[in-house]
Amino acid sequence: MIKSRLLEVESIEDPYVTQLQADERKGVQKLLLQLEKRLAKEQALKKQFYSMQSFERSCYKNGHHLVAGIDEVGRGPLAGPVVAAAVILPEDSVILGLNDSKQLSEKKRLALADEIREQAVAVGIGEISAEKIDQVNIYQASKLAMTEAVENLTMAPDHLLIDAMSLDLSIPQEKIIKGDARSVSIAAASIIAKVYRDHLMKEYHNQYPYYAFDRNAGYGTQAHLTGLAEHGITSIHRKSYAPIKKYL
Template identity: 65%
Template structure:
């Protein structure tokens, strides 16, 4: 009696290479369901191969740091420079050599579901994570660029043990640690991508909490950015304590 298609599908889930002897047997099985299962398996393997290749490519700067003798390398990124409300948030993440978290990328390129999945993996596998949060009052006082740097420094200072090498997305920090500034680093480095995801998920969750505190602006959906709903909320309700008073669209509503 032939093995059931469901049983074959379960076996295929356990196979991770294209040279498994079972595959040769299944290619001789003429049942449509088996061939469809094989097709799905081959697509999965191809997708996983692409993810591994991308991960290896994005490990270039980490490997460069390891070659220089650095064992603890932190990736650093921030989110929330552009919004009209809420803090700027930075994350610093140390991934040990050999850790695999496939799918890491610039958080803006990922769906919310995928970001949440990767967030949990990073939390589980990272050696250390630091988060820096700089509020809107400080942003108004020092400007958003300087506030972003403060958030990054705060995130690095939270790391235990302290890293000896920093990979930073488009910034240079006033810290006594060797560093490399990478333009579009969140798409070029696994560590910076991990930091991008941690910071994005953390800030999005925070803005969803603010939605409950300050309804009428759409913070849960727009994360404080100047969407039509947000601007309408400003016109109807005025500013909240979390609005950045130095940002142009907000200034006009100051009493």
């Protein structure tokens, strides 16, 4: 009863907490300590979110209210597409724990992806195939994926915050180095793109089971390299990448 009630407490100043502080039972004092740690962690996450929202707040002050964060994943893998996401968050959005998707566990990414999709004004995905990557190079393919993600938004953005890239679009934009760790919108896009691409590669694993795509997302792990040596390349391998070239 006490434990479940404390889960609803949002401040150490809550009268119920004051009441429990006079309770000398060890179990109660342990629960109060856990409460303090939870509230401290939540406060730290709120400060982090506020700090990472500085680029968005600047846009809002300048009259831009549909700010899209854009990021891509999948430049390095030997197989699969490069995927980008564009995410417009509402101005009053609060999603604690947003960060560069690479810094988060899969479980945390999945939970945050659900929360982002629930709160987002719009989400767009761009996906450029391995074949196209081979034709235009990965840098250009990343730009194409990002552009496609913006074009697939159900609501047109009036400002773009882009992770380390500029796009050939007439929309006002800002390139932010390491943006996925500095902007909540770009971090949200990073998570959406990562979750989308990981799911896609798990589906490819069912089609091509010899490369451990479900575990490596197309990166050149030992299991992937062993699969290449024993079974050759697939239609989703990037033929312009080493060591794929030697199997052509």
